[in-house]
Amino acid sequence: MYRIGLGYDIHKLTEGRELVIGGVKIPYDKGLLGHSDADVLIHAIIDAMLGALALSDIGTHFPDTDEKYKNADSTVLLNNVYNLIKDKKYFIENIDSNIIAQKPKMMPYIPVMKKVLCEVLDIEQERLSIKAKTNEKMDAVGQELAIEAHAVVLLKKV
Ligand SMILES: [Zn+2]
Numbered sequence: 001m002y003r004i005g006l007g008y009d010i011h012k013l014t015e016g017r018e019l020v021i022g023g024v025k026i027p028y029d030k031g032l033l034g035h036s037d038a039d040v041l042i043h044a045i046i047d048a049m050l051g052a053l054a055l056s057d058i059g060t061h062f063p064d065t066d067e068k069y070k071n072a073d074s075t076v077l078l079n080n081v082y083n084l085i086k087d088k089k090y091f092i093e094n095i096d097s098n099i100i101a102q103k104p105k106m107m108p109y110i111p112v113m114k115k116v117l118c119e120v121l122d123i124e125q126e127r128l129s130i131k132a133k134t135n136e137k138m139d140a141v142g143q144e145l146a147i148e149a150h151a152v153v154l155l156k157k158v
Pocket of ligand 1: 034039
């Protein structure tokens with residue numbers, strides 16, 4: 001049996017924060033604002049994984065009112081969700097995702113993101129796709145005010 005899930009996330013870019021996307025620190029003069037490390041790509045993947053099994057959303061599992069998750073490393077949250085999937089006897093068939101950022105360029109960091117995320121999720125790299133786009137200078141993302149991510153996850157029952 002297969003289950004599909006969809007995830008979306010957006011975080012505001014702000015000064016005085018580290019930019020962490022896909023578990024990778026990206027050198028930039030701004031970072032994403034959030035209670036955790038605000039890793040927009042991981043959050044979209046987490047929501048897609050939870051959505052596939054109708055297990056609610058990231059905010060329910062890791063509330064931003066909980067001090068425990070302040071500046072939390074999102075790879076740890078991703079690992080928690082992966083364990084949840086495993087407990088329910090599902091494994092990841094594949095993940096496809098988009099990062100939408102006007103700046104900085106995501107492309108050079110995608111191979112490292114894939115390496116980091118595949119290790120956390122215990123999957124081969126051919127099962128994870130990360131694509132990068134700009135928003136052609138339109139809207140909040142295009143005007144460098146925010147970074148957005150989308151993900152779809154297909155799970156298969158063992
Ligand atoms: Zn988020």
